[in-house]
Each structure stands twice: as structure tokens, then as C-alpha cells.
Amino acid sequence: MAQAETPSASEIDRELTMSRAMVEAIAHEMREDEEVFVMGEDVADYGGIFDSTQGLLEEFGHDRIMDVPISETAFMGAGVGAAMQGMRPICELMFADFFGVCMDQLYNNMAKTTYMSGGSVSVPMTVMTAVGGTYNDAAQHSQTLYGTFAHLPGMKVVVPSTAYDAKGLMHTAIRDDDPVVYMFHKRLMGLAWMPAPEGPKTGVPEERYEIPFGEADVKREGEDATVVTLGLHVHRALEAAEGLATDGIDAEVIDLRTLVPLDTETVLESVRKTGRLVVVDEDYHSYGVSGELIARATEGALEDLEAVDRVTAPDTPIPYSRPLENEFQPNTDDIAAAVRSITQ
Amino acid sequence: MYKEMVTARYYEERLQEEYLEGKQPAFDISAGPIPGELHLAAGHEASGAGVCAHLRDSDTVTAPHRPHHVAISKGVDLERMTAEIFGRETGLSKGKGGHMHLYDPEVNFACSGIIAQGCPPAVGAALTAKKRNTDDVAVAFLGEGAISQGAFLESLNLAAVQELPVVFVIEDNDWAISMPKERVTDVEDGSRRAWGFDMHGERVDADDAVTVYEAADDAIGRARDGNGPSVLEVQVHRRMGHFMGDPESYRPEADVERAQRRDCITRMETRLREHGFEESDLEGIREGAHERVDEAIEWAKDQPEPEPEATYEDVFTNSPDSWPDRPSREVTATDGGEE
Numbered sequence A: 001m002a003q004a005e006t007p008s009a010s011e012i013d014r015e016l017t018m019s020r021a022m023v024e025a026i027a028h029e030m031r032e033d034e035e036v037f038v039m040g041e042d043v044a045d046y047g048g049i050f051d052s053t054q055g056l057l058e059e060f061g062h063d064r065i066m067d068v069p070i071s072e073t074a075f076m077g078a079g080v081g082a083a084m085q086g087m088r089p090i091c092e093l094m095f096a097d098f099f100g101v102c103m104d105q106l107y108n109n110m111a112k113t114t115y116m117s118g119g120s121v122s123v124p125m126t127v128m129t130a131v132g133g134t135y136n137d138a139a140q141h142s143q144t145l146y147g148t149f150a151h152l153p154g155m156k157v158v159v160p161s162t163a164y165d166a167k168g169l170m171h172t173a174i175r176d177d178d179p180v181v182y183m184f185h186k187r188l189m190g191l192a193w194m195p196a197p198e199g200p201k202t203g204v205p206e207e208r209y210e211i212p213f214g215e216a217d218v219k220r221e222g223e224d225a226t227v228v229t230l231g232l233h234v235h236r237a238l239e240a241a242e243g244l245a246t247d248g249i250d251a252e253v254i255d256l257r258t259l260v261p262l263d264t265e266t267v268l269e270s271v272r273k274t275g276r277l278v279v280v281d282e283d284y285h286s287y288g289v290s291g292e293l294i295a296r297a298t299e300g301a302l303e304d305l306e307a308v309d310r311v312t313a314p315d316t317p318i319p320y321s322r323p324l325e326n327e328f329q330p331n332t333d334d335i336a337a338a339v340r341s342i343t344q
Numbered sequence B: 001m002y003k004e005m006v007t008a009r010y011y012e013e014r015l016q017e018e019y020l021e022g023k024q025p026a027f028d029i030s031a032g033p034i035p036g037e038l039h040l041a042a043g044h045e046a047s048g049a050g051v052c053a054h055l056r057d058s059d060t061v062t063a064p065h066r067p068h069h070v071a072i073s074k075g076v077d078l079e080r081m082t083a084e085i086f087g088r089e090t091g092l093s094k095g096k097g098g099h100m101h102l103y104d105p106e107v108n109f110a111c112s113g114i115i116a117q118g119c120p121p122a123v124g125a126a127l128t129a130k131k132r133n134t135d136d137v138a139v140a141f142l143g144e145g146a147i148s149q150g151a152f153l154e155s156l157n158l159a160a161v162q163e164l165p166v167v168f169v170i171e172d173n174d175w176a177i178s179m180p181k182e183r184v185t186d187v188e189d190g191s192r193r194a195w196g197f198d199m200h201g202e203r204v205d206a207d208d209a210v211t212v213y214e215a216a217d218d219a220i221g222r223a224r225d226g227n228g229p230s231v232l233e234v235q236v237h238r239r240m241g242h243f244m245g246d247p248e249s250y251r252p253e254a255d256v257e258r259a260q261r262r263d264c265i266t267r268m269e270t271r272l273r274e275h276g277f278e279e280s281d282l283e284g285i286r287e288g289a290h291e292r293v294d295e296a297i298e299w300a301k302d303q304p305e306p307e308p309e310a311t312y313e314d315v316f317t318n319s320p321d322s323w324p325d326r327p328s329r330e331v332t333a334t335d336g337g338e339e
């Protein structure tokens, strides 16, 4: 794994927030390669609503950190066009929820061009987008939509949960010759106005390092049950695992890190060891990541599976009011309860 | 109009106070009595009031993410709107929608938080009026930043070819979050977008409610009389950050000061005084408005929050028997692995 050559998060004393780590990777790639540029709404002077481009304007100017009109179809499509010419655009879709206004450019142009051209044209483009709730922004601004992007073929899908991963995965995303959708959870960015949980702020090496796609990370080892998750819920699962440990239940927590490609092998290995699987996903319950993971576990480790469960958001739009959003959001207690229910 | 304008201004001042409670000194968006984001429209009141003064309950309005001034002028239920903003059970959407997603079918008002996406439904309401042979009209409000969206331009085209009774009202506050207008469009007058569709387009350069009223009379009258759609752009000012908590570090100080100086409400007061209104008349209107707002806010804060189970209701009007379609834990915890 990449950590072999690069010092791991715990060996470094310099801690960064997830947004700083992402920006550091982007800046590094932009310095090395003139063809890398950023396009999006409020990415320049504002520095990105979620600080994903904070400080880049000062170094690279408006020509390379481009504020664009509110025209996602136009600028996502322009990103595709530039990528087809060999440039390496990073286009920010401010909230994943806004994909509806530009999805044709993403899934029909960005994601299918390589295939439709028989491999003769590649689209080395990165789409950055903010996902997730927990701050009552309601149905049109709080979705995660992991499953939607991962379902449609032709784009790689990345979901970091720590600053260390965020930087390494960003380097890999920008260097990748394929379209990559890089989905960052707002609650993990380390914003002053949206306090992050303990965890996403980690040690981050100053040098460039890549985290290969398709390598899940075992964030906690355990013997009794496997909890597979991503994004914000990695931290909730780790918290749940700490609580369970005091009751003598030893949960393993796997952070998928990338959905496409998906590291099925790490999940299966863990399930073979523990015999019990809980998938946790902030995305909608049906037809998504949780169903996919359980299907893969049954396909690959049916004999070893003793029990499965999933903890997800329900199949409803995301409600606004606090008691409703709390009900909607899978939380630490839900995860602990699910693990208990299949280990007892 | 003055009444609607001061109601909207005071309403938002009160919302701002409530919103900031519990967020000080550090600004935590998820703390305090009002959930989520809050976009205030201080400085936009002239457009909402001047346009909606021509509308009846049966006319449709679609508003964007900055909806309160338009909602108030359209006659949206103030108590239930406030309860919605506080996330209460008796809110317009039972606490599910929130401030960017207000729906009041009694007065045909709806919102969307996705930029320009209120335009096509307004076209649909206008289409309905035409099909049903009523003289109702539809008005879509949007910002100058939103007019770069495909949904807006496609709506203009559809409305034009179908000659529909719809008016697109662009509130030009010179900013789309951090993006100044001149960096996102080369056309200073957004109403000229209409010309490309052979449609009537007009711009009101001053944020003066009476001038807006007159221009809207023309545009809405045109629609009501079966003479087709139009675009009306109104110069307004953004007196605050894009949303509550926006540090506005991208915005020149002089621009903020200019917005503060040009206040559509002060302007309206000057006009009213010129027309013989006494200070006491104005004070009376203001007091009435403040009282109504305070009552609505007090009422809303007394309302209960929704029960968590309500999360699963209202996904459909006609819920399938198996709804909510979520297997219980007993079902998913299998014992498949026994040898």
C-alpha cells in the first residue's frame, strides 16, 4: 500500500484539516503541471464554499482558478471538452445535489466517452463535490448520492474520510487518466461554521503521495463483526466500535475510500474472519451502496456469513426540522445497535 | 406596498436575531433556534412588493432560495411560514421543507433551492392557465446569477413559442454569492436575454417600488391579456452577505456601503412623504407590521416540533401499502452460516 513508502498519518506531527489537505494536493499538482486548472462557482475569491479551494487564487490567479457563471451544464461540459484535449480540469459542483442540472454532461459525455470512442479518447477530469447532511439544510442540499454516481459506469468515485486519505486520493484523482468524482463530506472539512468530529484532522505528509484507488482501509481491526462504511460514517462507526468494545464486542471498521473501483477483497477477507457484516451508509437505503456490499458479501463469502444488517438513511427526501433529520441520519447508536443485534 | 416592504424587512431582522442566537461567538450553522442556512432579502423588497401587488391568490409565483419578501407580498400565511422556518409541526410543510422550500398552495406559492429551477414550473402554471382558459398568470423570480442557467433560457423559449402568460422577474443585486455580475455575463441588462426569443424585456434601473409597480403592471397586464411572456429585471441591492454567516471577504467595502445607502424602503418613505403622508402615518404602518411579525414569531416558537416518525410520511400522496419500505432488523439478521 501507499503507506509503505510514505509515513503514515500517525507518524507525522503536522496535522491538517481535510480541506487543507485537499488544497495542498491541488496546489502541488498545479505547480507541477500547467494543464491542471480549477473551474467552479465561488472557487476563486471565496475559496470554495467548503474551503476546497481556499488560498489557491492567491498563488495561481483567475486564469487557473476560474470562477464561472451558474451554468453547470456549460462548465462541466467544458471540463469534459478540455479533458478530451488532454488538459486536466478540476471542476467543482458545489453540492452533489446540483447534479441534476448537469448530469447529462457527466454521465453521457464525461463517463462514456472513453468507451464510446473504443478507448481512443480519454477524459482526465476530476469533479469535486460536497455531500452530506447533519446541519439541517433539507432535501436539496444534504444528499450524499454515493450510489447514484457509483451506479453509472465510466467514472471513478472517491470518498475520503480523513485528511491523510483526502490528500493522497486527490493526487491520484488528478493524475488519473479517467474521470474521477471526488465526493467530500462537508462535516469532515474542518470548517469554523460546521465543527468536525474528532478524527478527520490527521497527520499529513508535506510531500506528494498517492493512495491507489480500490484499496479499502481497515481503520480498526476486530474479530466479532465487520462494519463497512465511508465518509462521515467512518467516524461514527469508529465511535460505535469504541462503545461496543466496552461491552466486549470487537468490531472491525473498514473505510471503503473508493466506490469505483471497489475493494471487495478486503471486505470479504474481513467477513470470512468475523462472519458478521454491517454496512453503514448515509445514502438512501434502496438500490445503493449498502445493497451492493451485501450482495458482494453473499456472492463471495456466503458460507462464512452468519448475519448481516445495514444502517442507512431511509428512502425519503431529507427533512429539514431537527427531530426529523436526526431520525433520517444513521447515527452512532444505530450502528452500535445493529452490530449488537447481529452479534448476540 | 410600503406595508409589505416594512413587514418583510422587519420579519427578516427578527429572523436574523433568532438565527444568531446560540451561534455566538463561534458561528455553528447547526446550532440555534432556526435550523440550516438562512438567505435574507434585505434590499430586495421593492421587487417583491411592486410585482406581487398585481397578483391574486390564483396567480402562481415561484421563488428561489431567497424567498421571504416575495412570499410576504404574495400573501403566504405568515404564521405557518414562520413555523416552517423554525422547523415546527404546524409549518407550511410540517417542518420538512424549511426556509428555501416554502409551499403555500392556498396562494399558489412555491420555492426551489436549485438555481433557476422555479422557471419551468412557472411556465407550467402559465400553460395550465392557457389550457383552462383562465386569465391567471405566473411569475418566476430569480437572481441575475440564475439567468445563465439552461432552465431559464429554455423556459423563455418554451413560454415564447407557446405564448404563455408568464413573467420572469430578475432581481439583479449585482452578486451571485462571491461572483460580481460583470464576471459572469457580458450583458449588463439581463432583460435583453428576452430579446433573443423575440420577447418583451424591460429593466427597472432604480430599486424603487413605484417604478417596479408600473413596469410590472405592463408585464403582468400583457400576460393577463393574452399577449405572452416577458422578462422584467429589477435593480435591487444585497444589504447582507449571501447567507447568514457569509464573511463577504470577497466584497469591496465600498460596495457594501453603497448597498446600505440605497435603501428601497427609505426611498419609498420619501415618495410617501412627498404624497402627503405624515410621519405618524408611516409610523402607524410600521407598528402594525411589527406587531404582526412579532405575533407570528411568538406563535411559531410555541408550536411543537414534529414527531420523528413523521420522517416517513408524505413521500407519496398515495402511499403504497408496504410503505415505509424498510425491512425490520429481525428480517435482515439471518443465520445463513450455520454448518
Ligand SMILES: Cc1ncc(C[n+]2csc(CCOP(=O)(O)OP(=O)(O)O)c2C)c(N)n1
Pocket: A041, A070, A072, A094, A098, A101, B065, B066, B113, B114, B115, B142, B143, B144, B145, B146, B147, B171, B173, B175, B176, B177, B242
Ligand atoms: C444549480 C445550482 N447551482 C448552484 C447553486 C448554489 N447557489 C445558491 S444561491 C447562488 C447564487 C445565486 O445568485 P443569484 O441568482 O444572483 O441570486 P442572489 O443570491 O444574488 O439573490 C448559488 C450559486 C444552487 N443552489 N443551484
